[in-house]
Amino acid sequence: MNPDQALPPLLSLRGIVKRFGGFVANDHIDLDIAQGEAHALVGENGAGKSTLVKIIYGVLAPTEGTIAIDGEQVRLNSPEAARARGIGMVFQHFSLFDNLTVAENVALVLPRRESLAGLRARIAEVSRRYRMPLEPDRDVWSLSAGERQRIEIARCLLQDPRLVILDEPTSVLTPQEAYGLFETLDALKAEGRSLLYISHKLEEVQRLCERATILRLGRKVASCDPRQESPRSLAALMVGAQIAEIRPAAHAKGEVRLRVDALSAEAETLHGVDLAHVSLSVRGGEILGVAGVAGNGQAELFELLSGERTVERAETIIIGGAALGRGGVTARRLHGAAFVPEERNGHAAAPDFSLAQNVVLSRHATGGVVRRGLVRYERARELAQEIASAFDVRKTGPDPAARTLSGGNLQKFVVGREILGEPKVLIVNQPTWGVDAAASAAIRQALVDLAARGAAVLLISQDLDELFEICDSIAVIHDGRLSAPLDAHAATREEIGLLMTGATGGQQEDLHAH
Amino acid sequence: MRIDLEPRPARSLAVDVAAPILALAAAILIGGVVVWLLGKSPTRAFSVYFVEPLLEGWSLQELAVKACPLALIAIGLSYCFRANLWNIGAEGQFVMGGLLGGWLAVATHNGAMQGALGGWWIMPAMLALGVIGGALYALVPALLRVWLGVSEILTSLMLVYVAELALDYVARGPLRDPKGFNFPQSVTFDDVARLPFLAEGERLHLGVLFALVALAVSAFVFARTLFGFEVRLVGEAPRAARFAGFSDKRLTLAVFAISGALAGLAGIAEVAGQIGQLQPKISPGYGFTAIIVAFLGRLSPFGILVASLVLALTYIGGEAAQVALKLPNDMTRAFQGVLLMCVLMADVATRYRVRIRLGAAP
CATH class of the missing domain: 3.40.50.300 (P-loop containing nucleotide triphosphate hydrolases)
Structure with a gap:
């Protein structure tokens, strides 16, 4: 037996429930992520993905349920607490100051004071190691969405996380930029870091992840190996029904x-x-x-x-x-x-x-x-x-x-x-x-x-x-x-x-x- | 600790009606404490302010006479406020309407400028000048906003002082009654330049009718017309209004002109109906009090009608309290201020739920 399997999972959620008033956003969700695993969280808009991720990152407190890291039950009552436990997150919407440089934006979120010169060197280090081109002295407003996302990823990586959460990271990228992102994520996986990858693009999930948890209307409906599934079968799990295909109507072009x-x-x-x-x-x-x-x-x-x-x-x-x-x-x-x-x-x-x-x-x-x-x-x-x-x-x-x-x-x-x-x-x-x-x-x-x-x-x-x-x-x-x-x-x-x-x-x- | 305002999912009519009533009750309670701190009896003050004026015929008439300018101005302001534009200068527009209309009364005094025409046209012309004076004066901050992006809150407010000083100058200077023993006031208007009373020997003048008509017309405008829809949409969702194809510039000018016109009409009605001459000061702050009326009435025509009567009561009660209790007249203004604060807080409370959280993270 592989000795790794005796280890408790890096992150383990049990029976997570989150209610907002009468609305149940998460309904008894279980989730395990092993060391070094790339785990996909898929579902439609409103399936409860963002809520669940916010709970893991300490932004929201669950109404019920437990969170364990390395088998030890923890309470994550702030993002700081989550980061201290080795959880990092790259948000879908960037929180960057347009008129500051890349290095200044990174410095703003680091827990300790650090000289800007030392930080520039560390950014260059991360940039080289994960194949993410980043110029520390550029002003953020002059950067493309892909470059901005790299700042967010670098901010996250500088804190040496064991689990990196990515919320729909390719939604703002061109196909080429997305390709670059996957190379970076492959490098992270190779170092034994875990990924929690949120997406509704099934090709990406198949490309990157070995396990997937599918949410629908706040419930976990399935857990599978996405590479064993077809995009259609995954989509059916997500929506709970077959999606009508668009009937292209033949139409003549007029004036x-x-x-x-x-x-x-x-x-x-x-x-x-x-x-x-x-x-x-x-x-x-x-x-x-x-x-x-x-x-x-x-x-x-x-x-x-x-x-x-x-x-x-x-x-x-x-x-x-x-x-x-x-x-x-x-x-x-x-x-x-x-x-x-x-x-x-x-x-x-x-x-x-x-x-x-x-x-x-x-x-x-x-x-x-x-x-x-x-x-x-x-x-x-x-x-x-x-x-x-x-x-x-x-x-x-x-x-x-x-x-x-x-x-x-x-x-x-x-x-x-x-x-x-x-x-x-x-x-x-x-x-x-x-x-x-x-x-x-x-x-x-x-x-x-x-x-x-x-x-x-x-x-x-x-x-x-x-x-x-x-x-x-x-x-x-x-x-x-x-x-x-x-x-x-x-x-x-x-x-x-x-x-x-x-x-x-x-x-x-x-x-x-x- | 953190204080959060969470939007309430739905607002019921009951809450909409109850909120201003509770606000009024809270303001009366606070006013009572102030009276008590001044060493007077709060119950006696309540009776003088809010009960006794309602018991006699003459003071009920006086109530309507005082409510008339408040309602006229407030219904005009409701056009601006619904469009999320802040005309704070109704007091100035009121004064300008009174000044311009009053000028005609002085100019035609003793048959001057009348010739063979007679005096029948003077009153309508005075009303028209009052409306025009108020509207033009309100257009100044509106144009500054549309052209240069200047905050209409500041300009409309500051123009109040300009208007007040202009009236002060005119009443002491060019339009002063030459035979008036140097008192700073104009001649007493001729009868043709006085707004007719609704009944012989009574205090109610035609201005009260104007107010009721303005309220009814506005109710129709907001409920049924595209213009009323436009005003509300611009206030509620300005981007959607632009998408609808409504020009926010044109609308800014329109609502300021309407609100200025009604304030100016109130001004000339006050001068021609109530005072009968130009004086250095023609308003006990109607233009500012009308802001409270508009909010206490939740910007709805019927609400404004009720609120104008309530605020008129504070004026009459305030005068009575000066005599009966030796309370300072400033008490009235202080009470009106407290009432506005309570109304605004009640408004927040109907839209949001206040949640106080202890500890750093939610």
Whole structure:
């Protein structure tokens, strides 16, 4: 018998329960992670992954259950306590100061005071040992998401953790950056460190982990070796049902309905992105995807296309044949355009307003809900009900406040609100961000169906799977510049990935040559 | 130790109604302690402030007369406050409305400027000037905010002092009654320049009707019109309002103009209905008290109607307490301040649950 197996696991959770009021986020979860094991925690949004990880890292206290490290029962009542026990964490959202250097950002979180010179040497050490390029003296604001993540990882590694928790680390990375991350994680494993890897990307889990715990609705539903499973079987475990496959509808391409010609705009916010000569055109029946790592100008592009910000030259943006660069949101809607912003709460919808009022929000000019300056709430309620039935929006009560809906349901409502108006042009930004798999599939299907009915759809998304699934062509935005569109059926993930890192057209041609 | 404010999941109508009532009760309790510390009887003071003014016909009329400017200003302010814009300068807009409208009364005194027309147009023109004066004066902070991003809180507040000093100058200088024995006040307005009383020999003037109309119209605007929807949306979710296609600049100007216009109307109604001449001071702080009225009334028209009567009571009660109990008049302002604090705290308590945690980590 292997003597290692006699050792107690590095981390052992028993019967962990976490309640928030009446809501049970974690329901009697058991989890063991052995020394040197790479363990995956998979599940949909809202399955309870983040809550469980926060308990392990000492951010939340469990309502019930025990935590043991090396077989010894412990209480982790703060992240400091967890770190002292050898648990480190790399968060999905970075907590870095943009105007400080890499080394200064690292120094801020170390428990002991340390000279900046000594620290620079140690950062260089970590950077070399784990193959993570890092320049200690660079200002953080000038770094890409991948580089920022490396700072977070370095901060974690400098404290010599035995277990490293990574929360959806690849969600902000290009495929190439993700590849680099995996090399680093392999090096960590080789040193005998344990990993707890949270993801809903099954390929990554199979690439990295030898064990996986699957959560659904706060419960542990299975524990398996991911390499023995297929992505479909894992997905079925995660969702608890088969996910409908998107039916791509064959649709003929019609005339150009959205044309953007050399759109340039300076950033309005500090550390925002300047758009430079963005040109694109979308024909009726076509779905054009805009891929890119977050923060490369997607927000600015959406604002300018929706008319929340206008441009000087009217001909820069042409919707359905009308030059509307100087027209506001309402003018563009009246010409058949509709928009779905990235943020549901507070942008696409007003959280404290009822669903009917939220119908008025974006459809006051086009939905027949306003007559002579008076709002017809009766009609708005009917429309809200139509949207809810057509898009299977689960709600409590006839006309509840928007904030009472779950993320997926509110997103279906917001997308449905626009699609039910049969727009000629639809511009959507990250429509399935933070939405569960079933709702995502429904939303994508609705976009495909809309295009099949002859609308032009522009889909801005960070999710390459989504883009490849439903787009006809994909352009890539990087640092405010948009590439020429590639045929989605011919392009490879690597090509798109290279463009996401800002590779120039020349390199792009190289790639085609291979 | 840590004090957390956790948002409450849902707010019920019962809580919305109970909160301002509890706030009022708390403020009365605190006021009672202050009175007791001043060496007077709190129960006697309560009776003088809040009970006795309600027992006699003349003081009930006086109550309505005092509530009228409060309600007019407060309903105007509710447009700004609902849009999350902070017009603190209604007092100045009130004064400017009174000043501009009052100027016409002085200018047409004894048949001047009337010619063959007669005097019938003077009163409507005075009201129009009052509305315009208040609206234009409110547009100053609004334009500064829209153009230059200047905080409307500071500018609207500081413009109050400008307006007050302007009135003071005019009443002592250009518009002073030349035959007035050097008293700092204008001539007494002619009858054609006085707001008619609702009944002969009574104190209630037409301004009370204006207030009721403004309340009713506003109730309709907020419940049914797209403009009312826009105002609420801008306050509730400004980004969503921009997505809806509403211009926050246009809306800023609109709500400031409305609130200034109603404050100006209150000002000219006060000058033409109540005072009958221009004086260096025409308001006992109505513009500031109206802020309390707006919040105590939870920004709803009906709530504001009730709250304006409550606050009017503190004015009348305060005057009575000066006489009956020798309490300082500042007691009224102090009480109004305490009441505002209580209302704001009650508002927080209805939205959030206060949780006090002991120890460092949750």
